[in-house]
Amino acid sequence: MTDMTLRRYLTASEQPANLIFLLEDIASACRVIATLVREGAFAGNLGSAGAVNVQGETQKTLDILANDAFERICSNSPRLAALVSEEVEEVTWLKEPEAGDYLLYFDPLDGSSNLDVNLSVGSIFAVMQVEKDGDRNVLHAGRRQLCAGYALYGPSTMLVLTDGTEVSGFTCQHGTGDFLLTHPKMQVPEETSEFAINTSRYRHWDASIRRYVDECVAGEEGPRGRSFNMRWTASMVAEIHRILTRGGVFLYPADRENRKAGGKLRLMYEANPMAMIIEQAGGAATTGLAPILDIAPTGPHQRVPVILGSKAEVARLIAYHETEKA
Numbered sequence: 381m382t383d384m385t386l387r388r389y390l391t392a393s394e395q396p397a398n399l400i401f402l403l404e405d406i407a408s409a410c411r412v413i414a415t416l417v418r419e420g421a422f423a424g425n426l427g428s429a430g431a432v433n434v435q436g437e438t439q440k441t442l443d444i445l446a447n448d449a450f451e452r453i454c455s456n457s458p459r460l461a462a463l464v465s466e467e468v469e470e471v472t473w474l475k476e477p478e479a480g481d482y483l484l485y486f487d488p489l490d491g492s493s494n495l496d497v498n499l500s501v502g503s504i505f506a507v508m509q510v511e512k513d514g515d516r517n518v519l520h521a522g523r524r525q526l527c528a529g530y531a532l533y534g535p536s537t538m539l540v541l542t543d544g545t546e547v548s549g550f551t552c553q554h555g556t557g558d559f560l561l562t563h564p565k566m567q568v569p570e571e572t573s574e575f576a577i578n579t580s581r582y583r584h585w586d587a588s589i590r591r592y593v594d595e596c597v598a599g600e601e602g603p604r605g606r607s608f609n610m611r612w613t614a615s616m617v618a619e620i621h622r623i624l625t626r627g628g629v630f631l632y633p634a635d636r637e638n639r640k641a642g643g644k645l646r647l648m649y650e651a652n653p654m655a656m657i658i659e660q661a662g663g664a665a666t667t668g669l670a671p672i673l674d675i676a677p678t679g680p681h682q683r684v685p686v687i688l689g690s691k692a693e694v695a696r697l698i699a700y701h702e703t704e705k706a
């Protein structure tokens with residue numbers, strides 16, 4: 381069994397000490413959230429908090445507790461200037477920003493509708509930097525992310541992280557709480573026969589998405605000449621982890637119903653971090669019309685269309701966005 385702990389891995393990667401401190405704090409927050417999720421039924425933490433968040437979604441009690449864990453644990457990081465959370469409308473400024481300070485973007489508990497039915501959920505995060513002293517701008521394109529990652533609270537708790545050079549997966553050892561390197565240099569297979577989309581939205585889809593899914597469903601007799609499998613777990617973290625592990629393509633496209641809102645998923649703390657991870661693992665990430673990481677944000681909670689995963693399938697979907705205009 382590996383003895384490569386997250387600390388050893390980060391130290392060997394020669395990241396700046398203050399970034400290592402921040403990533404360790406994020407890992408600590410994820411350990412706390414893993415316990416909160418695992419013990420939720422005993423502590424009476426399952427179910428709704430009776431409030432609605434900035435997204436207009438009913439907040440689960442664990443959404444709030446997970447956000448509190450990130451805030452409480454990460455706010456002490458020496459060079460962290462601001463927090464941008466899915467659960468908080470405003471940007472939380474911890475200090476007067478100085479050039480080089482870190483900005484932390486996070487979805488503390490993604491897929492929380494799965495909690496009450498005991499299915500996988502996760503946390504998603506990304507780190508960028510303040511550009512110059514006093515600069516209170518958190519709206520930077522995803523290309524500027526220094527690192528990104530997620531925690532998956534599944535049969536085991538995993539932390540998957542990229543620092544812009546590779547994607548590494550760490551599994552939390554239940555006894556010690558150490559995150560040990562179990563999945564080094566993760567790569568997305570270029571080809572796949574598995575797609576993930578909420579098919580109940582078929583009636584809202586554009587022609588490009590309908591064509592893609594219809595061809596997959598047509599199987600061996602259809603234009604793709606092979607059968608496809610479909611998965612939908614209502615947890616982006618679980619979908620992305622499966623795609624990183626065995627390939628696939630994840631789609632939450634713009635459609636006739638969500639286009640006015642910009643799509644469903646949020647750019648700064650869902651799409652951008654996952655796009656960096658997938659690109660670093662050899663996959664591709666697009667809105668269908670442009671790379672996600674090139675989008676110039678207009679707001680901290682901006683929504684975008686998301687298509688990402690195995691490069692060959694993403695390329696096909698981009699082509700269909702060009703040819704199927706309806």
Ligand code: P6P
Nearest residue numbers: 490491492578614615616617645
């Ligand atoms: P739907 C969870 O709410 C989330 O943001 C992602 O984790 C997930 O992929 C998607 O929304 C699920 O959407 O349409 O199934 O509710």
